[in-house]
Amino acid sequence: MNIKPNAYETIVGLEIHVELGTFSKMFCRCKNPTLADKPNTNTCPVCLGLPGALPYTNQQAIESCVKIALALNCEINNSSFFERKNYFYPDLAKGFQTSQYLHPFGEKGYLDIQVPVILGTRQLAETPESKNDPGQARINEASAKRARMTKMINKRVGITRVHMEEDTGKLMHSTVDGKEVSLIDFNRSGVPLVEIVTEPDIRSGEEAKIFLTELQKIIRYLGVSDADMEKGHMRLEPNISLRVVGEAELPPYKVEVKNINSFRFVEKAIKFEEIRHKELLDKGEIPVQETRGWNEFKNKTVSQRSKEEAHDYRYFPEPDIPPIEFSDEQIKKIKESIPELPSIRVQRFEVDYGIKQYDAQILTKEKSLADYFEQAVEIGKEHKVNPQKIAGFIINKKINIDQVLPATLIKEILEASSMESINEDKLQNAIKQVLGENSQAVTDYKLGKTQVVGFLMGMVKRTLPEAKNNDQIREKVIEMLE
Amino acid sequence: MDITNFTISDILNGYKEKKFSVGEIIKFYLERIDKLNPELNAFVTIDENAIKNAKDLDNSLARKRFNSQPLFGIPLGIKDMFLTKDVRTTAGSKVLENYIPPYSATAVTKLIDAGAISLGKLNCDAWAHGSSGENSDFGNTLNPWNKDYVPGGSSSGSAVSVAASLVPFATGTDTGGSIRLPASFTNTVGLKPTYGLVSRYGVIAMASSLDSIGHFTKTVEDSATILNVTAGADGYDSTVAKREKENYLKDLNKDIKGLKIGVPKEYVTNALDKDTKQVFEKSIKTLGDLGAEVIEVSLPNTDYAIATYYIIQPSEVSSNLARYDGIRFGNDRSYFGKEAKRRIMLGTFTLSSGYYDAYYKKAMQVRTLIIKDFTDVFSKVDALVAPVSPTPAWKFGSKNDPLQMYLSDALTVPVNLAGIPAISVPAGFSENKLPIGIQFIGPHFSEKLLFQIGSSFEKKTEHYKQTPLLR
Numbered sequence: 001m002n003i004k005p006n007a008y009e010t011i012v013g014l015e016i017h018v019e020l021g022t023f024s025k026m027f028c029r030c031k032n033p034t035l036a037d038k039p040n041t042n043t044c045p046v047c048l049g050l051p052g053a054l055p056y057t058n059q060q061a062i063e064s065c066v067k068i069a070l071a072l073n074c075e076i077n078n079s080s081f082f083e084r085k086n087y088f089y090p091d092l093a094k095g096f097q098t099s100q101y102l103h104p105f106g107e108k109g110y111l112d113i114q115v116p117v118i119l120g121t122r123q124l125a126e127t128p129e130s131k132n133d134p135g136q137a138r139i140n141e142a143s144a145k146r147a148r149m150t151k152m153i154n155k156r157v158g159i160t161r162v163h164m165e166e167d168t169g170k171l172m173h174s175t176v177d178g179k180e181v182s183l184i185d186f187n188r189s190g191v192p193l194v195e196i197v198t199e200p201d202i203r204s205g206e207e208a209k210i211f212l213t214e215l216q217k218i219i220r221y222l223g224v225s226d227a228d229m230e231k232g233h234m235r236l237e238p239n240i241s242l243r244v245v246g247e248a249e250l251p252p253y254k255v256e257v258k259n260i261n262s263f264r265f266v267e268k269a270i271k272f273e274e275i276r277h278k279e280l281l282d283k284g285e286i287p288v289q290e291t292r293g294w295n296e297f298k299n300k301t302v303s304q305r306s307k308e309e310a311h312d313y314r315y316f317p318e319p320d321i322p323p324i325e326f327s328d329e330q331i332k333k334i335k336e337s338i339p340e341l342p343s344i345r346v347q348r349f350e351v352d353y354g355i356k357q358y359d360a361q362i363l364t365k366e367k368s369l370a371d372y373f374e375q376a377v378e379i380g381k382e383h384k385v386n387p388q389k390i391a392g393f394i395i396n397k398k399i400n401i402d403q404v405l406p407a408t409l410i411k412e413i414l415e416a417s418s419m420e421s422i423n424e425d426k427l428q429n430a431i432k433q434v435l436g437e438n439s440q441a442v443t444d445y446k447l448g449k450t451q452v453v454g455f456l457m458g459m460v461k462r463t464l465p466e467a468k469n470n471d472q473i474r475e476k477v478i479e480m481l482e
Numbered sequence: 483m484d485i486t487n488f489t490i491s492d493i494l495n496g497y498k499e500k501k502f503s504v505g506e507i508i509k510f511y512l513e514r515i516d517k518l519n520p521e522l523n524a525f526v527t528i529d530e531n532a533i534k535n536a537k538d539l540d541n542s543l544a545r546k547r548f549n550s551q552p553l554f555g556i557p558l559g560i561k562d563m564f565l566t567k568d569v570r571t572t573a574g575s576k577v578l579e580n581y582i583p584p585y586s587a588t589a590v591t592k593l594i595d596a597g598a599i600s601l602g603k604l605n606c607d608a609w610a611h612g613s614s615g616e617n618s619d620f621g622n623t624l625n626p627w628n629k630d631y632v633p634g635g636s637s638s639g640s641a642v643s644v645a646a647s648l649v650p651f652a653t654g655t656d657t658g659g660s661i662r663l664p665a666s667f668t669n670t671v672g673l674k675p676t677y678g679l680v681s682r683y684g685v686i687a688m689a690s691s692l693d694s695i696g697h698f699t700k701t702v703e704d705s706a707t708i709l710n711v712t713a714g715a716d717g718y719d720s721t722v723a724k725r726e727k728e729n730y731l732k733d734l735n736k737d738i739k740g741l742k743i744g745v746p747k748e749y750v751t752n753a754l755d756k757d758t759k760q761v762f763e764k765s766i767k768t769l770g771d772l773g774a775e776v777i778e779v780s781l782p783n784t785d786y787a788i789a790t791y792y793i794i795q796p797s798e799v800s801s802n803l804a805r806y807d808g809i810r811f812g813n814d815r816s817y818f819g820k821e822a823k824r825r826i827m828l829g830t831f832t833l834s835s836g837y838y839d840a841y842y843k844k845a846m847q848v849r850t851l852i853i854k855d856f857t858d859v860f861s862k863v864d865a866l867v868a869p870v871s872p873t874p875a876w877k878f879g880s881k882n883d884p885l886q887m888y889l890s891d892a893l894t895v896p897v898n899l900a901g902i903p904a905i906s907v908p909a910g911f912s913e914n915k916l917p918i919g920i921q922f923i924g925p926h927f928s929e930k931l932l933f934q935i936g937s938s939f940e941k942k943t944e945h946y947k948q949t950p951l952l953r
Contacts, residue, residue: 045585045684049805051578052565052587052684054719086801086833095804184809314833316842319691319798321720 008242008281010274011251012202013160014266015237016215019167020064020192021225026166027055027098027190035231039172039185047190049093054320057082061192062105062164062324064224066334068194069106069162071218071341076331077103082164082318087311090182091169093189101315104163105324111157111198112343113214115207116150157211158199167191194224200239200250205270208238209263216263217342221367229262236260238270241287242277253289257301260294269294269301276301345370353377353387362395369394369401376406385413416469427473430464431456431480445481453477485510487949490556490650490704497548497555504555508536508599511557515601515648518952521629522646524639526562526620527570527603535599551597552711558598559643559652561606564590565684569600573686574618574636575608577806577817587684588716589653589695596711601649604639609803610655610688611821612636613663613890614881619819622878625667626950627916631875634664637698641668644698646952651699651708657688658791659870659894661696662906666870666919669908669948670698671936673705675713676927677901683718689798692791692898700946702907702936706730709929725927733934739773741935743922744863748784749893755873757912762869765909765920765939769867772938779863781855784896786848791895792888793832793845800829824884849899856900856925865935866923869893870906874916897923905932908945917945 022032028046045053066076080103084096169189173182196215202208216234219227227233237258241251255277257269273292280287292301340348342364349360349370364370373394377387393399393413404412434456435442441452457473467473485492485507496502512532519525538544539555548554562572565583572578586594594600607617615623615638623638625631626646633642637654641664644652654661656674665672673696680695687693695712699705709730715722745766750759766776803826808814818826832841859866871890881887897904902925909920922932922939940946 048810050585050811051571051573051581051583051686051805052682054683054687056718056720084801086804088804088807090807090809093805093810095807096801312835314801314830314835314838316797316801316833316838319689319721320687 007245008274008278009245009247010203010205010270011200011241011243011254012204012208012270013200013239013254014196014198014202014208014211015239015256016196016198016212017235017237018068018194018196018219018225018227019233020061020194021233022058022061022064022192024058025190026058026061026164026192029056030190032191033187037187039183039187042187043189047093048186049095049189055082055098055318057321057324058192063334064192064222065105065162065164065194066326066331067222067224067338068196068219069104069109070331070335071222071338072106072109072111072159072162072196074106074109074159074162076106076326078327078331079103079323079325080105081323082321083315084318085165086314089168091171091184091186091189093169093186097165097168098318098321099165099195099315100163104161106162107160109159109162111159111211111214111218113155113157113207113210114152115155115210117153118150155201155207157201160197160199162194162196165193165195167193200241200254202238205267205274208270209267212236212263212266214343217365221339221341223339223367232261234261236263236266238266240270240273240277242274242281253286255287255289255301256291258291258293258304265294265296268299272300339367342367342370349373353391355388355391359388359391359395363391372401372406376409379407379410380413383410383414385410389413426464427460427467427476428480430460430467431473431477434459434463435480442481453481456481486514486647487700487947488647488650489700490553490707491701493556493650494554504536504539504599505533507555508532508557508601511601511647511649514646518646518648521624522626522642522648523621523623524604524642524646524648525559525602526572526574526605526639529566529569529600529602532557532599532601539597539599547597551595552707553593554597556598556651557649558593558600559602559604559640559649560590560600561637561640561652561654562603563606563610563655563686563688564603564653565686566590566600566603569603571603571686572620573609574606574620575817575819575822576619576813577808577815578812579619579817581812583684585684588681588718589685589712591684592711592716593653593708604637604643604652606639607636607660607821608819609686609799609822610636610657610660611799611825613659613887614638614876614878615664616878617819617821625875625916626952627668628875628914630877631916632667632878634667634871634875636660637664637672640698641665641670641672644668644670644700645950647949651697651704653695653697655685655688656694656696656894656898657692658795658898659891661694661698662870662894662904662919662921663891665698665906666908666921667875667917669911669917669919669945669950670700671702671705671908671940671946672696672698672906672919673709673929673932674897674904674906675709675929676903677898678721678723679714679903679927679929680709680712681714681716681719681722683716687798687802689795690802691798692795694898702905702933702940703731703734705905705936706734706929706933713929723927728930730930730933733930734937736934736938737773738769738935738938741774741865742863743769743774743776743935744779744859744866745776746781746784746859746866746868747778748781749868753872753892754869755912758869758871758873758918761910761912761918762920765943766867768939768942769935772942774935776867777863779859779866781852781859781896783848783851783855784892787852787896787899788888788892790845790848790852791891791899792828793841794849794899796825796829797833797842798829799825800827800833821884852896853900856896856902856923860925864924865928865931868921868923870919870921874912874918894921897921902926903929903932905929905936907936907940908948909939909943910945911948 033042169186614632615635625633640652645668661672
């Protein structure tokens with residue numbers, strides 16, 4: 001096989017931290033704080049790391065972590081324990097983070113995602129359909145008129161581990177009485193944190209974004225976290241390297257980009273690194289193994305720490321917390337509490353309700369919306385309203401599901417459709433009459449004065465007061481004009 | 483009335499018979515502290531509220547609580563490893579020279595809630611690192627039996643405060659012998675409970691998997707009275723087992739006829755000092771006289787205990803002391819003394835990548851073997867009896883080599899590694915009138931049995947009635 005020396009393949013593994021939305025913190029009874037809380041108001045001896053304080057585990061958090069692991073098809077360790085990760089940082093109250101190393105709660109899982117494969121490209125005229133076609137993934141503005149012809153295929157991303165740990169405090173740099181100072185807010189200290197690590201199975205920034213979107217959906221479905229990026233509920237760290245296409249070994253280096261808070265920035269950071277690594281590799285150099293940060297203002301990554309400064313975390317089993325045992329029965333029980341996940345639900349919506357895949361995907365983005373749709377379908381059955389109509393109505397009319405009850409929704413759908421069907425023949429007659437009485441307007445329209453349509457619509461409505469559906473009238477008037 | 487050698491039960495009886503008020507008792511002990519502490523240096527902080535707290539108990543309404551509070555009006559000394567809300571807590575280290583905690587340890591809260599009145603905080607080796615008390619940053623505590631000799635550590639102030647009757651009881655911590663050793667050096671009763679019986683919450687951690695929260699008393703009965711108060715889960719220490727509450731006073735008057743008591747041959751070697759050996763042999767004879775069947779047993783891995791302990795303990799120490807960075811409280815790290823620095827260095831090394839398997843992991847494996855030694859032996863005997871220390875107390879400054887100091891814990895650390903309970907009781911004196919103790923060791927949660935044996939032995943020997951001559 002003839003391989004061009006500069007054809008590279010991107011290798012990405014992701015580390016994702018998810019803050020759980022439990023009532024209290026991981027190892028103490030402090031309330032899990034909100035960003036609105038004043039600094040250092042949700043603290044106690046435990047999360048402040050005061051002398052003598054001991055951790056007391058939050059059972060709800062542990063179960064949430066196991067839920068995530070199960071949803072990601074992980075094997076659950078029947079026996080695992082917490083470990084201490086020792087390092088010094090001012091926001092780390094105890095001088096160590098209670099985490100898991102040797103035996104995470106979940107290991108060896110996977111997540112299936114739908115990724116586009118490029119079949120080829122074609123020149124394409126701007127058509128209404130292409131705007132909405134989900135298969136037409138676009139790369140950038142320059143190729144707007146050349147769409148990739150793509151197909152969605154299933155891709156399995158391996159999950160290395162899912163483990164439980166605690167968050168740190170937050171350092172803030174500010175000026176107090178004219179002096180530059182560093183302040184520490186310990187509200188976040190001890191908030192339950194789940195770390196998810198993937199295998200290096202991801203091949204592009206785009207794939208990373210698809211994976212993260214799917215993961216976020218799952219976490220929200222599980223109800224274990226709002227997974228709100230802006231509130232820092234999810235923090236993302238891609239590990240990026242490049243290898244020559246055709247090689248099987250992992251590259252001899254990797255670059256970690258730390259603490260990114262948006263999927264878009266992950267995608268951008270990966271793309272930025274791809275180009276940077278390629279330039280170095282083409283020159284025969286191997287990129288330095290290091291930790292970099294994403295600068296969202298400069299749209300680039302910047303070096304933070306090289307491998308030589310890497311920590312030795314001196315992990316050892318946390319003696320203050322007894323090992324945590326799960327019986328098969330307990331694991332089964334947690335598994336049963338997991339709701340139907342979005343990827344399965346999309347398929348079921350397509351098969352059971354016969355709705356379009358695109359619509360099914362939109363409706364399953366949030367569990368509450370999918371639940372709402374199903375309630376509406378159930379009520380719709382009695383009135384012979386087909387599910388696709390309900391799906392279309394919810395999506396196109398941007399129904400606020402918190403305000404419109406499913407039963408009300410069905411009523412609205414029925415009203416709207418009654419306006420359409422009953423008057424079909426009557427409408428046609430009325431329009432015929434109006435067009436006959438206003439020949440000047442018809443002539444104007446044919447000369448290109450499309451604004452006369454509005455005038456004609458008004459005349460139709462005057463002739464036929466029960467005609468209320470403007471869309472339908474406009475459509476019919478234009479049809480008959482032409 | 484001479485109340486110098488009062489036990490807890492003596493004081494409670496006195497209150498019952500209205501021989502004295504709480505205020506009078508507290509005043510008596512505070513005056514004694516005033517007189518003797520400047521030289522003994524057992525207390526590092528006196529609780530300014532003691533007299534007021536005593537007066538509160540003396541009002542007629544409070545006196546009604548006498549029947550519901552098992553430690554009503556009993557003076558208490560607290561090892562300075564226990565956090566006391568609003569009262570300075572130093573851990574014997576200059577790092578916490580001015581540290582005022584915002585909360586109290588569970589054990590302290592339980593004792594106070596039971597009616598005890600704190601007279602103050604007791605000296606100890608800094609961070610509880612030591613076997614002699616000489617590592618305290620607040621000066622040596624002197625042994626009241628002979629002021630040229632160490633009182634034993636790390637709970638040096640606790641042992642001395644009880645031995646010198648500055649308080650009838652004091653709290654202590656035992657990570658490798660820190661209660662039993664000083665108890666045996668001062669003719670007091672020292673209890674190291676089962677790991678996971680008494681909450682460690684609010685007690686400054688030395689080595690978390692080994693730390694045990696116990697106390698010093700004059701008698702075994704008093705020791706049981708205190709454990710009745712301190713034992714049990716508090717919802718803050720996840721290593722405390724949830725178990726049904728026991729009454730530790732229940733079997734105190736039961737005889738020990740027919741009990742099988744083992745003597746581990748590895749504990750009675752030629753390394754044992756002549757006087758210690760003599761006292762020990764006499765004690766075995768006493769146990770026989772009391773009807774127990776004393777047999778020789780073997781704990782084959784005893785020799786590895788010190789090495790194992792000096793890997794696990796410093797590893798945990800290095801991590802536990804990381805929070806003392808001077809950012810939020812206390813002084814910075816330059817205030818750590820030599821011994822703490824030594825242990826931080828040792829522990830950091832043994833946990834480092836590349837060394838973990840050879841040291842920490844191996845030590846944990848040996849620890850499992852040591853636990854198995856005890857499990858095996860307790861299938862043959864009900865309890866064990868052994869010397870506490872290979873020698874009686876030594877002179878200040880005579881053990882300058884840290885390794886020699888570490889070896890003085892050879893007979894106490896196996897119990898900590900196994901997490902089982904042990905009680906040190908007075909057993910006699912050396913030729914030059916230094917106290918010598920012996921320890922009874924039992925399986926997990928066998929405290930009631932240990933009190934039963936200890937009490938029988940104590941009633942027969944009555945060594946506790948001997949007190950040091952103090953002016």
